[in-house]
Amino acid sequence: MQSRTSAARPGRPRSAAAATAILAATREVLVEVGWSKLTLGDVATRAGVAKTTLYRRWSGKNELVVDAVxxxxxxxxxxxxxxxxxxxxxxxxxxxxxxxxxxxxxxxxxxxxxxxxxxxxxxxxxxxxxxxxxxxxxxxxxxxxxxxxxxxxxxxxxxxxxxxxxxxxxxxxxxxxxxxxxxxxxxxxxxxxxxxxxxxxxxxxxx
Amino acid sequence: MQSRTSAARPGRPRSAAAATAILAATREVLVEVGWSKLTLGDVATRAGVAKTTLYRRWSGKNELVVDAVxxxxxxxxxxxxxxxxxxxxxxxxxxxxxxxxxxxxxxxxxxxxxxxxxxxxxxxxxxxxxxxxxxxxxxxxxxxxxxxxxxxxxxxxxxxxxxxxxxxxxxxxxxxxxxxxxxxxxxxxxxxxxxxxxxxxxxxxxx
DNA sequence: AGCTTTCGCTACGAGTCGTAGCGTAATGGC
DNA sequence: GCCATTACGCTACGACTCGTAGCGAAAGCT
Structure with missing residues (x-):
């Protein structure tokens, strides 16, 4: 029954700043190009993170957009x-x-x-x-x-x-x-x- | 002020059978894979028409799905x-x-x-x-x-x-x-x- | 220290996009 | 019957996106 606030997991913790930057970037891209033309590459670039970082946290476009919205x-x-x-x-x-x-x-x-x-x-x-x-x-x-x-x-x-x-x-x-x-x-x-x-x-x- | 029913345009007329086949195929693919994974190539193949025929009649995925629905x-x-x-x-x-x-x-x-x-x-x-x-x-x-x-x-x-x-x-x-x-x-x-x-x-x- | 996990970066094969080019088929006008 | 015009099927193409793998470096914990 681990505490849900990050628990006491070893290793480098995930950057909270990256999460907020990604979600904000997602909304920006959503405004500019809409959902169908939104690419995870664009979001990663705009958020200033690597594309792989994004994929480590969200399984796909749908989940990312849900959280952003x-x-x-x-x-x-x-x-x-x-x-x-x-x-x-x-x-x-x-x-x-x-x-x-x-x-x-x-x-x-x-x-x-x-x-x-x-x-x-x-x-x-x-x-x-x-x-x-x-x-x-x-x-x-x-x-x-x-x-x-x-x-x-x-x-x-x-x-x-x-x-x-x-x-x-x-x-x-x-x-x-x-x-x-x-x-x-x-x-x-x-x-x-x-x-x-x-x-x-x-x-x-x-x- | 041309009549809207195909007028008297020269050349080979568009196949009506192709249109119905394409729209039916669109609905089938929609059921099987959903909207986001629907590709116009799939629809064309299933309808038995060439992909280029599909693009001559609909400007894109959105318009096609609207007509199909x-x-x-x-x-x-x-x-x-x-x-x-x-x-x-x-x-x-x-x-x-x-x-x-x-x-x-x-x-x-x-x-x-x-x-x-x-x-x-x-x-x-x-x-x-x-x-x-x-x-x-x-x-x-x-x-x-x-x-x-x-x-x-x-x-x-x-x-x-x-x-x-x-x-x-x-x-x-x-x-x-x-x-x-x-x-x-x-x-x-x-x-x-x-x-x-x-x-x-x-x-x-x-x- | 040592261990663990994340991060940024690069590179990759696979798949889709929308278009161009070609020869052929089906109409209507003369 | 011939010709101009348009639609069709097919192939091929560059451009793009996808999601993943591998690497070295950074940032935490004990």
């Missing part, structure tokens, strides 16, 4: 805005802010596409990216229940299922708007979406 | 099921049936990712894939309005905006569920999603 999601947090509606808008705008960055656009969808044929990759994406987003939604619901805006769910399994549903709706809508429709996810859209999510289609759309 | 969406149609809720479930299950196919999974997301850096490609995707889906949603709303389930929208611009919103929500949620969460979009999920979309989050989730 995952760092973008470190900044995610959700301040309490007082109401469920305001919190939902906050989540939407947080997602949108990250997805607006070109390195996230081109990288994220590509690795998701690859993950349809690679279970290990999908799991990696889930842990380092998706779960981090889902945490925000969980937090928002807990607040809403504390405020009495949403009823508490007695059944744990049922609760988890509706959470997954809500998360797919929010994240899916934002991603689809930003990447497929290629329209901006701005405050106006976030407000309309939130109204739809809370009140449903049959209610009056205009507030 | 787009054919999967030909089967889209939406029978009138009598109620708005039933129609929404129909749309959801239609999308899901296509997205469940491996050639759609691996190909569609990949070209969407590439389209973030290629406006022409995004436009091609929109015309041959996205608009075809959106048509279904438009149709469903028209029926609901005819039934009196939804109020008619007087303002055309406002109407178009809400349509885009609804479409992003439906398509986004299905895609996210199927590809990111990697969970099945079955009748149960479709029913839950429809209830959420129509009634909103604040309503009782269990029917």
């Amino acid at each position: 995952a760092e973008l999601f470190d900044e995610l947090e959700l301040p309490d805005r007082g109401t469920l509606a305001a919190d939902v808008e906050g989540v939407v705008l947080q997602f949108a802010a990250i997805l607006a960055r070109p390195e996230a656009k081109s990288g994220l969808m590509a690795v998701v596409a690859e993950s349809t044929r690679d279970d290990a990759l999908r799991q990696r994406i889930g842990e380092s990216i998706v779960d981090r987003q889902k945490r925000l939604v969980l937090e928002g619901r807990a607040r809403a229940q504390a405020r009495g805006e949403l009823p508490p769910e007695p059944d744990a399994a049922e609760s988890a299922r509706t959470m997954d549903l809500i998360f797919d709706v929010i994240a899916g809508a934002v991603v689809h708007r930003a990447l497929v429709s290629a329209e901006p996810v701005d405050a106006t859209w976030a407000r309309s979406f939130t109204a739809l999510l809370l009140n449903g289609l049959t209610a009056a759309t205009t507030d | 787009a054919e999967l969406f030909d089967e889209l149609e939406l029978p009138d099921r009598g109620t708005l809720a039933a129609d929404v479930e129909g749309v959801v299950l239609q999308f899901a049936a296509i997205l469940a196919r491996p050639e759609a999974k691996s190909g569609l997301m990949a070209v969407v990712a590439e389209s973030t850096r290629d406006d022409a490609l995004r436009q091609r995707i929109g015309e041959s894939i996205v608009d075809r889906q959106k048509r279904l949603v438009l149709e469903g709303r028209a029926r609901a309005q005819a039934r009196g389930e939804l109020p008619p929208e007087p303002d055309a611009a406002e109407s178009a905006r809400t349509m885009d919103l609804i479409f992003d929500v439906i398509a986004g949620a299905v895609v996210h569920r199927a590809l990111v969460s990697a969970e099945p979009v079955d009748a149960t999920w479709a029913r839950s999603f429809t209830a959420l979309l129509l009634n909103g989050l604040t309503a009782a989730t269990t029917d």
Whole structure:
């Protein structure tokens, strides 16, 4: 049961500076040439490390890009805005802010596409990216229940299922708007979406 | 102003059989090796045509895959099921049936990712894939309005905006569920999603 | 010290890319 | 029937990327 922080392994430790330089370089190349034309040679050169160093740490392009993009999601947090509606808008705008960055656009969808044929990759994406987003939604619901805006769910399994549903709706809508429709996810859209999510289609759309 | 059906151009016409063989071969290779390892040489060999023939018709991998995947969406149609809720479930299950196919999974997301850096490609995707889906949603709303389930929208611009919103929500949620969460979009999920979309989050989730 | 692991560098075969060149096949116009 | 025009199959090509191997040097630990 070794400590996961490098343990007490003998030999020269891996340079932490190299890791950050590689991930930063990956994002730069992602912005400039996109995912399909990104080569590990380019990344290594730009990061100032040897190509072999890169291959010692990452097994391939997919894993590298996942880690590089995952760092973008470190900044995610959700301040309490007082109401469920305001919190939902906050989540939407947080997602949108990250997805607006070109390195996230081109990288994220590509690795998701690859993950349809690679279970290990999908799991990696889930842990380092998706779960981090889902945490925000969980937090928002807990607040809403504390405020009495949403009823508490007695059944744990049922609760988890509706959470997954809500998360797919929010994240899916934002991603689809930003990447497929290629329209901006701005405050106006976030407000309309939130109204739809809370009140449903049959209610009056205009507030 | 030439007729778009091949006009009266001199010379040997392009083989229609070759086109269908190439697109079918593209989907096969997509299933077997995925998008990133798909090579145009493989596709040409499997289709029984020369590699040069392929390059004469498509400018690259992205355009080819878009056309190959787009054919999967030909089967889209939406029978009138009598109620708005039933129609929404129909749309959801239609999308899901296509997205469940491996050639759609691996190909569609990949070209969407590439389209973030290629406006022409995004436009091609929109015309041959996205608009075809959106048509279904438009149709469903028209029926609901005819039934009196939804109020008619007087303002055309406002109407178009809400349509885009609804479409992003439906398509986004299905895609996210199927590809990111990697969970099945079955009748149960479709029913839950429809209830959420129509009634909103604040309503009782269990029917 | 001695041991272990990482690093930068160079070089390599294998595979893919997209294109050029050639002769042949299939059309329409005269 | 002949000719101009275009598509087709085939071969070959330089350029590029891939992922790995081998080497000496550097940086840690005991």
